[in-house]
Amino acid sequence: MYGHDGAPPARSAGTVITLRVLFAAAALLSCGLLACVPLFRVAIQRGRWFDWTAAWVSLPVSIGALMIVGTVPESDSRGDVALAVALILAAGSVAYYLASDIRLHHEGRRPLGYAPPHTGTTHGPYGPPRPAPPYPGVLGPQPPVPQAYPPSTPMPQTPPRRATPARIDQVRAELDELSDYLRRHGDRREGDHEGGR
Missing domain, CATH: 1.20.5 (Single alpha-helices involved in coiled-coils or other helix-helix interfaces)
Structure with a gap:
């Protein structure tokens, strides 16, 4: 409401699964022609040189393999080898994409209620700055509250109530x-x- 949160909203589990199915289907249903699509997705997410290299190399390999399949006679064994290369490339790119995407989402998930170590601080109306809450609606660490009763008397039991602003x-x-x-x-x-x- 008063400023930029800093983190994009997290995708729901349904959206993540739908994206995984679509990227995997693009590679498999095209018989390897679009095997580079899931690899480019991994390269964009992770940004490592190896991922970019694999994505760019898979593009001419899949196109070349399917060109061989289309130009040689049906009885030629080179067509079978080229088709096997295209299908193995498609299956390998899907497997690598799914493993990378699942690992990326598990690393990004943190238990609720604990602030990640790299968060900034927020300045409330009273007291010193404190760590920002990691997720909307989850309160960060609270400053200690002075006790209203002497330590020798037990605190009265009150039902837990929801924290309000x-x-x-x-x-x-x-x-x-x-x-x-x-x-x-x-x-x-x-x-x-x-x-x-």
């Missing part, structure tokens, strides 16, 4: 004060009004 608590307190004020002054006015009749 400080602004809502402030408005709630102000409304309680206003309600008390109106009760006190409303009683006096009614008493004065009745006595004045």
